[in-house]
Amino acid sequence: MLDMIWLVPFFPMVGALVNGLFGRRMPKGLVATVACGSVFLSFLVSVGAFFSLKALPPAERVFEQVIFEWIASGSTKVTLGYLLDPLSCVMILVVTGVGFLIHVYSVGYMSHDPGFSRYFTYLNLFCFAMLTLVLGNSFLVLFVGWEGVGLCSYLLIGFWFEDAAKAAAGMKAFIVNRIGDFGFLLGMFLIFWKFGTLDFVPIMKEAPEVLVAGGAIVTAITLLLFVGATGKSAQIPLYVWLPDAMAGPTPVSALIHAATMVTAGVYMIGRCNVLYSMAPTSMTVVATIGALTALFAGTIAITQYDIKKVLAYSTVSQLGYMFTAMGVGAYAAGIFHLMTHAFFKACLFLGSGSVIHGMHEEQDMRRMGGLRKHMPHTYWTFLIATIAIAGVPPLAGFFSKDEILWNAWANGFKFQWFLGFAAAGITAFYMFRLVFMTFFGKERFDPHEVHVHESPASMTVPLWILAGLSIVGGWIGIPAALGGANQFHQWLAPVMGGASEAAEGVKQAAGGLGLVSTAWASEAAGAAAEAGGHADLVAEYALMFLSVAYALLGILVAYICYIAKPDLPGKVAAKCRGLYELLYNKYFVDEIYQAVFVEGTLALATFCYAFVDVVVIDGIVNGTGLLVRSVGSGLRRFQTGQVQAYALTILLGAVILVGYYAVVASF
Amino acid sequence: MIPFEYSMGLSAVLFGLGVVGVLVRRNVIVLLMCVELMLNAVNLAFVTVADHLNSVEGLLYVFFVMTVAAAEAAVGLAIVVSLYRARRAVHADEISLLKG
Numbered sequence: 001m002l003d004m005i006w007l008v009p010f011f012p013m014v015g016a017l018v019n020g021l022f023g024r025r026m027p028k029g030l031v032a033t034v035a036c037g038s039v040f041l042s043f044l045v046s047v048g049a050f051f052s053l054k055a056l057p058p059a060e061r062v063f064e065q066v067i068f069e070w071i072a073s074g075s076t077k078v079t080l081g082y083l084l085d086p087l088s089c090v091m092i093l094v095v096t097g098v099g100f101l102i103h104v105y106s107v108g109y110m111s112h113d114p115g116f117s118r119y120f121t122y123l124n125l126f127c128f129a130m131l132t133l134v135l136g137n138s139f140l141v142l143f144v145g146w147e148g149v150g151l152c153s154y155l156l157i158g159f160w161f162e163d164a165a166k167a168a169a170g171m172k173a174f175i176v177n178r179i180g181d182f183g184f185l186l187g188m189f190l191i192f193w194k195f196g197t198l199d200f201v202p203i204m205k206e207a208p209e210v211l212v213a214g215g216a217i218v219t220a221i222t223l224l225l226f227v228g229a230t231g232k233s234a235q236i237p238l239y240v241w242l243p244d245a246m247a248g249p250t251p252v253s254a255l256i257h258a259a260t261m262v263t264a265g266v267y268m269i270g271r272c273n274v275l276y277s278m279a280p281t282s283m284t285v286v287a288t289i290g291a292l293t294a295l296f297a298g299t300i301a302i303t304q305y306d307i308k309k310v311l312a313y314s315t316v317s318q319l320g321y322m323f324t325a326m327g328v329g330a331y332a333a334g335i336f337h338l339m340t341h342a343f344f345k346a347c348l349f350l351g352s353g354s355v356i357h358g359m360h361e362e363q364d365m366r367r368m369g370g371l372r373k374h375m376p377h378t379y380w381t382f383l384i385a386t387i388a389i390a391g392v393p394p395l396a397g398f399f400s401k402d403e404i405l406w407n408a409w410a411n412g413f414k415f416q417w418f419l420g421f422a423a424a425g426i427t428a429f430y431m432f433r434l435v436f437m438t439f440f441g442k443e444r445f446d447p448h449e450v451h452v453h454e455s456p457a458s459m460t461v462p463l464w465i466l467a468g469l470s471i472v473g474g475w476i477g478i479p480a481a482l483g484g485a486n487q488f489h490q491w492l493a494p495v496m497g498g499a500s501e502a503a504e505g506v507k508q509a510a511g512g513l514g515l516v517s518t519a520w521a522s523e524a525a526g527a528a529a530e531a532g533g534h535a536d537l538v539a540e541y542a543l544m545f546l547s548v549a550y551a552l553l554g555i556l557v558a559y560i561c562y563i564a565k566p567d568l569p570g571k572v573a574a575k576c577r578g579l580y581e582l583l584y585n586k587y588f589v590d591e592i593y594q595a596v597f598v599e600g601t602l603a604l605a606t607f608c609y610a611f612v613d614v615v616v617i618d619g620i621v622n623g624t625g626l627l628v629r630s631v632g633s634g635l636r637r638f639q640t641g642q643v644q645a646y647a648l649t650i651l652l653g654a655v656i657l658v659g660y661y662a663v664v665a666s667f
Numbered sequence: 668m669i670p671f672e673y674s675m676g677l678s679a680v681l682f683g684l685g686v687v688g689v690l691v692r693r694n695v696i697v698l699l700m701c702v703e704l705m706l707n708a709v710n711l712a713f714v715t716v717a718d719h720l721n722s723v724e725g726l727l728y729v730f731f732v733m734t735v736a737a738a739e740a741a742v743g744l745a746i747v748v749s750l751y752r753a754r755r756a757v758h759a760d761e762i763s764l765l766k767g
Contacts, residue, residue, distance in 0.1 A: 643759050
């Protein structure tokens with residue numbers, strides 16, 4: 001079964017080719033069958049690969065399949081191949097599983113769109129690129145997928161390109177991602193320079209010997225790779241494209257901009273955990289950026305009225321949690337949250353799509369309300385996913401988010417823990433604000449004009465499946481403190497196991513140099529050893545209790561604000577006018593970027609055009625011509641056309657020459 | 668026997684006359700004649716020096732110069748004839764088509 005993993009990206013590629021080349025002439029049913037079927041086949045192969053991998057002993061759960069030799073130049077060899085290990089196995093299951101559900105949902109959602117076959121071509125192409133990204137056996141193959149998903153993201157955000165704003169949103173996403181990709185490329189160059197290869201397996205094996213733990217090079221590599229991750233995974237300072245990316249069709253937001261593509265950065269750090277563990281400075285940066293993003297985006301989400309914008313900022317915030325997990329060394333917890341987030345956030349986005357569909361393209365929550373009665377399936381699934389993201393046990397979000405916060409605390413990242421903890425209650429608040437404004441209260445639209453209807457089964461069935469996963473998805477990672485076995489950690493241990501060894505290396509290297517900034521490394525190692533310790537257990541229970549209480553508090557505040565006393569939010573906003581405006585306008589980040597980077601770039605371009613090009617370059621070119629011209633017009637006076645004048649010149653020349661030799665040379 | 672200096676002096680005078688004629692006269696035919704004069708002045712110098720040095724090499728050159736002079740006269744006169752046919756002009760200062 002493992003030999004067949006090449007089929008996982010292959011099926012969506014064939015689907016994209018068939019729909020892309022013949023989709024226009026095919027009936028919609030056939031297009032949908034090809035698109036959904038190809039992803040479903042991939043899912044089946046992925047499940048088969050999972051069980052084959054599980055049958056192997058944990059230490060041998062690495063399978064590399066080389067498809068062909070891609071670049072062979074001298075001693076440099078780059079192969080295009082796939083690497084299946086527990087980490088990529090989780091990723092392909094999430095991508096194909098959630099991807100399949102969203103494909104099915106899209107059939108209903110996009111049924112009336114004239115670009116039906118184009119949409120599914122892009123969606124299949126995306127699945128192909130994403131699976132290439134997670135299965136790639138080297139940084140280069142990963143990068144191919146990385147750029148491929150960026151392209152598909154661009155194509156799908158600007159899917160309705162007749163609308164200039166939507167096309168602009170697509171370009172914004174692409175350009176912001178290119179900034180991050182530049183860092184990623186530099187990181188790759190550094191890796192190639194040090195290792196002479198880009199393949200994951202040898203790099204991760206040789207890293208402790210090739211690189212100095214805690215040294216400048218490994219720090220530079222990891223920070224540059226992280227720059228790429230901030231672009232792709234929408235972290236500060238490159239998160240600005242994700243809220244705009246909501247211009248695309250809602251299932252696209254669910255698949256690309258919530259469940260899969262934006263988690264590529266998290267996956268990439270998980271894949272390079274050995275490198276990151278050797279660079280404590282980078283780890284601190286990753287954790288701090290992640291935690292800051294989690295809180296920052298969460299506060300923006302409080303004030304937004306566009307149902308998709310709230311979810312978009314919520315996604316940015318949740319991605320921040322994942323990076324916090326990566327930064328504090330809890331790689332498995334980060335991947336765990338990635339998976340559970342894929343379930344409940346896909347469910348939320350698809351639910352919002354269902355609402356938008358039922359409300360006839362209305363996205364403003366101020367014109368919704370009371371939809372509970374009209375769309376029961378959407379309501380219930382949305383509510384389940386909301387409880388899951390809010391972190392209420394025993395739903396999925398509780399286990400994954402709490403594990404991240406606990407790891408941050410236990411590994412000594414108290415500041416990052418605090419930011420993440422603060423964001424947790426805010427998450428509960430804004431998500432329930434969304435639910436209460438949309439599904440509860442009075443209808444703030446005219447029911448006679450807007451005929452709200454429940455979505456068809458092709459949309460509600462995926463919703464229910466995802467809602468179910470949002471409930472049970474966390475149970476595979478129940479921590480030991482709650483009597484669980486945390487199977488998810490054990491599953492990922494072969495990939496993430498190297499990290500603790502590298503952390504030891506950092507500790508030793510730093511110890512030799514007498515540095516003190518290694519509290520992190522010692523605590524990381526210590527946390528693993530003392531996981532069962534009594535004092536830690538008490539702290540873990542206490543933190544768990546705190547975060548659940550805090551989440552419930554957030555829900556209660558949302559209830560008071562939007563159900564019990566609906567005029568309260570307006571009063572609070574009026575009282576804190578400045579703060580409200582700041583949050584409502586998203587901290588003016590877009591405006592600042594516009595003023596500094598966009599206007600700055602334009603000013604630079606104007607300078608290059610008006611001065612460098614027009615004055616300097618044109619001046620040199622025209623000056624050369626002018627010089628030749630004026631010298632020529634001066635010299636043409638000698639060309640009289642009079643034969644006798646020429647003869648006189650010859651005579652003078654002859655006299656001078658003869659005179660020179662006769663007078664000067666004879667002495 | 669004419670002294671060496673006399674012959675060389677005559678050659679120089681003839682050459683000078685030719686140069687002045689080329690520079691100052693307007694008629695193209697006269698110009699050609701002056702060129703002939705210069706060539707023959709040089710011939711005279713060659714012969715004189717050959718005699719003075721008791722060598723035949725100078726005499727050899729005289730034959731070359733005479734051949735060239737004949738060819739030059741033929742080509743030059745042909746040009747003058749066709750120039751006169753085309754432009755009705757035989758004055759050097761009237762023919763300045765190559766003026767810059």
